[in-house]
Amino acid sequence: MVEEKMKIRHDWTKEELLNIYKRPLLDLVYTAATVHRSWHRADEVQLSTLLSVKTGGCPEDCAYCGQAARYHTDSPVHALLPTETVLAHAKRAQEKGSTRFCMAAAWRAVRDNRDFDRVVDMVKAVNGLGMEVCCTLGMLSAQQAKRLQEAGLYAYNHNLDSSADYYGHIISTRTFADRLQTIGHVRQAGLTVCSGGIIGLGESSADRVAMLCTLATMEEHPESVPINALSRVAGTPLADQPKVDIWDMVRTIATARIAMPKSLVRLSAGRMEMSEHEQAWCFMAGANSIFTGEGAKLLVTPNPDMDDDLTMLAKLGLKPMRSDRS
Template sequence: MVKNNKEIRHDWTNDELLFIYKRPLLDLIYTAAAVHRLWHRSDEIQLSTLLSVKTGGCPEDCSYCGQAARYHTDTPVHGLLPIQTVLAHAKRAQEKGATRFCMAAAWREVRDNRDFDKVLDMVKAVNGLGLQVCCTLGMLTAQQAKRLQEAGLYAYNHNLDSSASYYKEIISTRTFDDRLETIAHVRRAGITVCSGGIIGLGESTADRIAMLCTLATMEQHPESVPINALSRVAGTPLADQPKVDTWDMVRMVATARIAMPASMVRLSAGRMEMSEQEQAWCFMAGANSIFTGDDAKLLVTPNPSMDDDLSMLAKLGLKPMLPRTTARTEKEDEYTCFQG
């Protein structure tokens, strides 16, 4: 039973979240769907477009990433895109229903140079369209986060990827604590946080739960929590990992929704290998956002096109989320919330 009073907890334990994750599947989905309806409009999905503004050549050794310079992949390498090109992509995404536009650069960390100045100009330009502007640029200092906030950045993506204990198995060029430090800089700068993880890296269920618990026990939950299934890229150390089981994705989405009820839970990488029916189960379990990649790509991996996503949503009776210009009315809350 889901109570109608809204409460956000920050004191979850691994054992509590593991108990939720392992509940009988239909019971878990039912509970997560009820929580979702208490906090969000159940017929809306936020469309977020992700564009690689600087691709390849990254010095990191993330075992899953096709943009790492040390792996032999077919990923093309290009420098920063011109601002006009980025703005054209953003306008096209907005015209098709996206309300968030995220720009990604394959950097280990931001450096105070002309490239960062260009990214700041991109943020200002896209912000001028009325979109939620997001960036994922690697590690940030406190001052760099402040500059991004002053340029109009709405959100910063910095995924934990996995648990603190498993992190070193997939990345050695930075630490888990480095990730947390950047998130802290982002939060203190007044930028909303987008942070989630990847499943299918060879981690255990306990690792998945520990990653969620780190997010769910933050003083303020990430406003956006991406749940990624590993996109297997030829030439990377994890290329031969098995496809992530759909029900594992559903369990992760549902557990994230219950633990962080106010957050947007984004169904992210790996959707190319999921049928519409499989994605529908994730929406039922509480996912209310998807990453749509421009030109049917999510950075450098295949992704459903925006047109395919809009077609899927129409079949499911869902609609793209509109920009929030007014507060929800009590009548709308009564209509959309689960009365349990």
């Protein structure tokens, strides 16, 4: 790795980041790759396994989501999984090289009830394996965040999805400010933050950059920044959106890498529609984590099988990142 690292900034402007985003593509990727190599091992990719522990029936109206109860989709619905089932999934993921295990529940917000008690038990169980434990459960209070931290939670995922200006075009059941408040509660509890966005919602380049600017000007950058390509789900309002252009993904990942050099930038949803060549460009631009899921699923959308991912990484000369906790 390069010994001298660039200074981490928290004073980026939208104009600066938009100029970076619009650089000639090869120059942009070269710059991002150089930054990446000064902060990270370029041959390592963290495998993070995502499991839906409670699926469907969500009261939110996120226009991209197959788990929203108001849309007629073919997405499955199931109640909260037993802790033993979740632990078995985590063990299988760990055996295949995952160092991070994220549990997702299709809730608008965490409620202080028996289901939350069970999620706390899941966190304790997976933490006992020595994995980084992450949850995404919707909005949560400061007290709930602290309880999760005390149970051994390492990270909480709460994506911004898009810019503050475009947000209202895709969600009306919670505000952009609500999302920032939850992220604040996560920080106050001493948890690490996982927060990014979705590309392909109909937003402009300026919206993508504005979303990244919100993250990059936080007092502490999110330790994890997922960049998702829209997975088009039949029955949702965004089902007919065009496939995300790979160069839009590359530019967004590269800009995130330059603005937040220390963060893990996660190549997240939408990989099923990307070739190995296209994913390789994303890794070159600074992505150093992917989400995996059992049964070639990422929550309710298709995802490459984990064995196929391992084959691809080996072909590219990449290897699973080892955990600092192991």
